[in-house]
Structures are given as structure tokens and as C-alpha cells.
Amino acid sequence: MGAPREVWVQVARVPEVRAAGVYVVQAGRYTIALFAEGDRIYAVDNRCPHMGFPLHRGTLRDGLLTCHWHHARFDLQTGGTFDLWADDLTVFPVEIRGDEVWVNLSPSGDARERARVRLEDGLKHGLPLVLAKTVLRLLELGEDPVEIFRIGLNFGVRHRRDGWGPGLTILTAMMNLLSDLDPSDRPRALYHGLAAVATDAEDSPPRLPVRPLPGAADPDRLHRWFQQFVEVRDAEGAERCLASAIAAGLPPAIIAEMIFAAATDHRYLAVGHALDFANKAFEALEIAGWADADLVLTSLVPVLVRGERMEESVAWRHPVDLVGLLERAFEALPALRPSPEGRWAGPEALIPVLLGEDPEAIVDALLGALREGAPWAEVAGTVALAAALRIVHFSLHNEHGDWDTALHTFSFAHAVHQAMRRFPSPALLRGVFDAAMSVYLDRFLNVPSVPLPEPRAPAGMPNRVTATLAALLDRQGAVQEAASVVAGCLQAGGEASPVRAALGHALLREDRDFHTIQMVEAAFRESAIWRGTRWEPFLLIAAARYLAAHAPTRRAQEQIYRIAERLHRGERLYEEA
Secondary structure, three states: OOOOOOOEEEEEEHHHHHHHOEEEEEEOOEEEEEEEEOOEEEEEEOEOOOOOOEHHHOEEEOOEEEOOOOOOEEEOOOOOEOOOOOOOOOEEOEEEEOOEEEEEOOOOOOHHHHHHHHHHHHHHHOOHHHHHHHHHHHHHOOOOHHHHHHHHHHHHHHHOOOOOOHHHHHHHHHHHHHHHOOHHHHHHHHHHHHHHHHHHHOOOOOOOOOOOOOOOOOHHHHHHHHHHHHHOOOHHHHHHHHHHHHHOOOOHHHHHHHHHHHHHOOOOHHHHHHHHHHHHHHHHHHHHOHHHHHHHHHOOHHHHHHOOOHHHOOOOOOOOOHHHHHHHHHOOHHHOOOOOOOOOOOHHHHHHHHOOOOHHHHHHHHHHHHHOOOOHHHHHHHHHHHHHHHHHOOOOOOOOOHHHHHHHHHHHHHHHHHHHHHOOOHHHHHHHHHHHHHHHHHHHHHOOOOOOOOOOOOOOOOOOHHHHHHHHOOOOOOHHHHHHHHHHHHHHHOOOHHHHHHHHHHHHHOOOOHHHHHHHHHHHHHHHHOOOOOOHHHHHHHHHHHHHHOOOOOOHHHHHHHHHHHHHOOOOHHHOO
């Protein structure tokens, strides 16, 4: 393909521009401001790239154009801004032909590449409006959401010294949610994910990755050394082992075994966040590709090394020594083999035991199911389901912060389940038992146990479910009402897709809360696995209860997104009363 044809149009006459100083014309789809300064005439898009204010109403001094709304400053010749939150100004080449002013309306440069660079600016400088506007622009230009995700992922693993954290977890969760959302909410999800990454990296020094060993090393030794270095909290040694294993080209399953073994060598490490983050890192690589596995997976080392170990927690030691109970159970795990087609009684028999008050019975029931040949992933999924049922029956007489206790267990159990589906291993079986013990420790959250909600489907279902939930979540404490709406919509096998889309919309209009996002994303993914069973509604009811308990927020982040959305449509915000 040749160079695009230039489009020159006559827009004014030199005397009228010089007489006016600034002269506004319409050319094609652009409103152009012509500025006469010295012996030159400049042409720029009259819409301030920040929020659309007419630049002809600004001030021009010594080549510096200042917008009168938020005082963004621009170099009139290049369009470059001195205020990065404002974006660069579109300038048009000018030719003077006799006394006629001609401007070139042809696009200059690669619009998509400019938008990618602008996305990096938004991430580096923590500019949420820039991120929102750029996401909308990139999608309009046909950018694949995976590429937008990849930019955020690569930024996050490079610019946060403490490695993988809530921001990258939110970004990956948002990508996992995209298919469940209404198309109009998908840009909003990407905006939230990227803004979370930027917030996490704000004021943090960058990561300085450790190089792999200079030559080939024995994979088995790397595995052993990695676990040893994590055990003694040696982050540098652990990172070099992991980087060396990845550089050696070891298969993802072997790398996963190294990481998940280290994450389960200690009980419920970092209140479950270590394994949760590890699972999300592997999900991120499934989306973005394995090319950046070294930076992504080595970013997990800080949480593996620094995380609190529940052996050090009173609750896991007294009045029942849960750690000792689990260590005895783990002796049986090496003899077990995964059995995808195994027979077992199923979740109906196991869940009442998991929700009971006898930890020894819980351990025995898990071992019994595994010895019967129960598929490991199904056992892990059953424990995640039990954790969700704690939230379904969560008593509102608990302190509000206790929601997070239940969330940590469910999010951890969900991560174990997802990891087990990809990389089944005896090490991850330890995570199943850890999750089950955390479900046991959370039993106080169901005293008294809240009954299942009375189903109440909104009139005009499914079209009204989004509006109904939105109205409920405009007020505090609508926990049971929101659960009733979800139960009603799903009653008698109702389609879950509108409910997921409605819950997703309700989530995205609130200010970001790490735990609420974890809750909704995990519930969506677990409910998809249990689709068509009697357990599917419970997971979405759990999501509705947790979300309603944490709404409404100030919705400041939604205001930013709506500004970006309206600017993208070309609306004139400055004209409103």
C-alpha cells in the first residue's frame, strides 16, 4: 500500500485570520482554531484534548496556548502538552497559498500506536481519565482487548518492587469477567483493571529482576533449591532459581509444580494470597502468552517469601492443632493418583461434613473421597462451593470486616480449584485441605445461619434485572433483597447470563474494592463450572450478598469513566449548567 493521499482544504483567508488573531472554521469533521502569531498561522483542533473546552477561548502567549477550563498548556507548533493529564493537541499542517490558508486534514502517524503510548503515560503517571479515554479510543481503532491487557500486565510486573499484588490480580480478574459482561461494560472493566495496576505501582520503585544462572542447571535441584530458599525467606536466591528454570525452557507444568509446592509448604500462606496470586499469574499468562513468563512468575517471589504462615497463628493451633492434623493427613497424599473418571458420592455427601464442626471428620472425609477415586479438581471445587455457602448464610450480626474473612477463604479455595484443573498435583491437594480447614474456622460466621433468600424475580425479567439490582444497591444494607432478586431470576433453572451481566454492571459502577472484585469474579467462574446443577444459584447469590454489603460507594471512579465516555462521543461537557 502506498502512502495515504493528503487532503488539503482551503479554510480561510490570511487577512481575516490576522485581523481576528484567532479564527474558528469547520473543515470536514473537525472544528479548527486558526491562530496568527508573528508571521505564521497555526491550525489546531479546537477541542481541548483534556475535556473538550474550545481552545479559541484560551490564551496564547509566546507560542504557549493555555486552555481556560483546567489550564492545560500546549506548544502551539507541535501540539505537545506540558500537563500530561491533558494529552497532546492535534495540529494540522498549514500552507499559505497567496492570501489563502490551506490545512492538511490527513491523519499523521499511526493512531493506534499513539494510543498505546498514551496508555503507557496513563499507567506511569497514574492518570485514570487518560486510561479511560485511551481504552475507548483503542477499542474504537480495533485493538484486541488482549493487547490492552498485555500492556497493563507488562507495566505492572516491571514497575512494582513488591511484585505481584492486588492491581495485577484485579486486571486479570477483569479480563476473566469480560465475556460475562454486557458489551457496553467491557471497556469499563479494562479501565478498572488498568487503573488498579497504576495505583499499585504509584510511588513504588521499579522491580529489578534477578538474572538466571549463567549456565544450565539441574531442574530437580532448581526445584529443591527454590523450596529451600522460600523456606528461609531468601527472596534473591528463590528468584534466581525460578528465573533459571524458566530460562531453561522447563514446561509450564513443571514451573507450576515449583511455585504451587512452595505456596503450600506452609499452611494458608499470606491468608491465602500467595496461592491466589500464583493462580492469577498463570491465568494472566494463559491470556497474554508465555513470552513474559520470566517477569510475571518471578514477581510472585515476594509474597511467597514474606507471607504469614498459619503455623504461626493461634487459631490454627488452639484449641485444636489443625496444623498437626493436616501434617498427619499429608503423609497419605504421595500414594494418591489423580483419577479424572473416578467414582465418588459427590458434593452432596461431602458439603455437610465440610460445613460441620469436626475437623477430624473433615480430613477423614476428604481422604476418603480421594481414596474412592474422586477427581481431584471436583474435590477442590466442592471445598470452594462450601466456602461460598459460608457467604450465602453469612449472618449480618457479624462485624462488617468479617465479610473479608469469608472472602479470603472462598477466594483461596477458588484459586486452588482453578490451579488444580490446570496443574493437578499432590502439592495442590495440600491447598484443598488448607481451604477446608479455613472453611471450618469460619463456622462462627454462620451463627446464626441466615436462611436462603426468598426468591423474588423482578417484573419483566430478564430485561429488568440490571435496573432492579442497581436500584437496590443505591442504598446500604440491601443484602437479602439483592440475594432474593438473584434467587428469583434463577429459580426453576432460569438463565444465568442476564444475572451475571447485571452483577457485573453493579460491580463496575462502584469504586474498586479488591475483595469485592475477587468475590464476584470467583463466583462467576465457579458458577460456570457448576452450570446446570443445583449449586449454580448459590454461587451467584453469594456474589450478590457480598456486593450488596459493600455498596454503595462514592462512585468517583465511575464518574471519571462516564466523563471519558461522554468525551468519546463528542459531547460538550462545558455547556451544561
